Amino acid sequence: MKTSGRRWHRRSYHHGNLKEVLLEAARTLIEQHGAFGFSLAEAARLAGVSPAAPYRHFRDRDALLAEVARSGFERFAARLDAAWNNGIPTPLSAFEALGRAYLAFAREEPASYAVMFETGVSEAQGTEAIQAAAASPAAEKAFNVLQQAAAALCRQLPENERPPLKLVAMHIWTMSHGIASLFIQEGSVARKVPLSPEEVLESGMLIYLKGLGVLPEVPGEETASGES
Amino acid sequence: MKTSGRRWHRRSYHHGNLKEVLLEAARTLIEQHGAFGFSLAEAARLAGVSPAAPYRHFRDRDALLAEVARSGFERFAARLDAAWNNGIPTPLSAFEALGRAYLAFAREEPASYAVMFETGVSEAQGTEAIQAAAASPAAEKAFNVLQQAAAALCRQLPENERPPLKLVAMHIWTMSHGIASLFIQEGSVARKVPLSPEEVLESGMLIYLKGLGVLPEVPGEETASGES
């Protein structure tokens, strides 16, 4: 079983795509042992190579972690972008899809999400490389999608009522991140409130948008137009 | 200097209050090296005792970390409770104070906050003790303050328009936590948006409350009633 799994030398060289396999191993370990209970040696073991092998692909432990963050931001940005889809068909429906995509990423890649956003505490904790990843173009792109969405929503407002774009984008990000961060670690919070993260986010966003003055249709339209 | 600092044998015994000193040392180290770059040996060194000394006060490393979380929740709850002050003088002003207290705690005790809420990733990461702390009475009490505040705000709504209390409490918590979590680690986010966490939280909450239907006064009252 184990050996057959290692038999598919997918690519050209010895192991194949060790780099990707190591990143995947790191994510798995981080899910199990937390973002900093991760060890390079264990990742190598999980990938079925010697403890020295990772050094062919990453300068050191920190570089691997940084790549987990960087590549995570890339998939994150791509996913948010696809969900937003330029606000098609409508800004509102696209916005909902965006929120769901945000939570889906955090749920499906909790290890990536944790390394990307919960680096521990402050900056100067030796993981400068990760901090660099958080300032990478990919991270920028992800935030830009949120900002685009905020812009599209604000465009529905008369010009003199529009709050600063960045502020609205931050509100959106803040709420999404708060829910992702609190709910993804299944423990305490999920036990307190019998609601899915998606329900909390969507209801919160509806209230927020109503407060913003977006949301032309009256909430409760669905009950007004019939049950199914 | 160092020695004079160690001279004030505050209490009765040998060292004095080693337990508290160790917790403080742990918080300091966590601020510097991240929530899991913390080591029991280093904490002992910082407290000026032998590496075996901590075992007189904590079963093991994990127990110390759990106590950082537990005592953190206690101060957190006390602080939120004091700020909310039973909704006096008005629910709205008390609510603002509550939000500021939330952010103040995260800013002043980033290590505690990180251990309390950013335990890494999922539950089963060996830190069951910390997870237990998150379910402690103190943690419960903190959440209850938020729920009280949510209740007081909702009471201003006609009964048939009130969303579920727990949902509103979650929205509030979610936004506060999102901002605390994103802003407290000074790096990436603070650079993107030139706003203080307090400004983001307060503006976000105002929009949310407006959407809820609370907020009788029109926003912008301050500009209407003069400048100073």
Next chain:
DNA sequence: TGTACATCAGTGAACGCGCGTTCACTGATGTAC
């Protein structure tokens, strides 16, 4: 007030462990002729 004893906080030396990283190496792959 004084002595004998129990308690208990902190010592310091020691342990085994897994980690990050290095090194000279090996053997497969790709390339030039």
Next chain:
DNA sequence: TGTACATCAGTGAACGCGCGTTCACTGATGTAC
């Protein structure tokens, strides 16, 4: 098509290190008489 060589991914043994934890101990404090 075949040979010679450079490249490069992975090996395996070794290193020094700091950690968590244990142990028998010491010496100060509190308590009973």
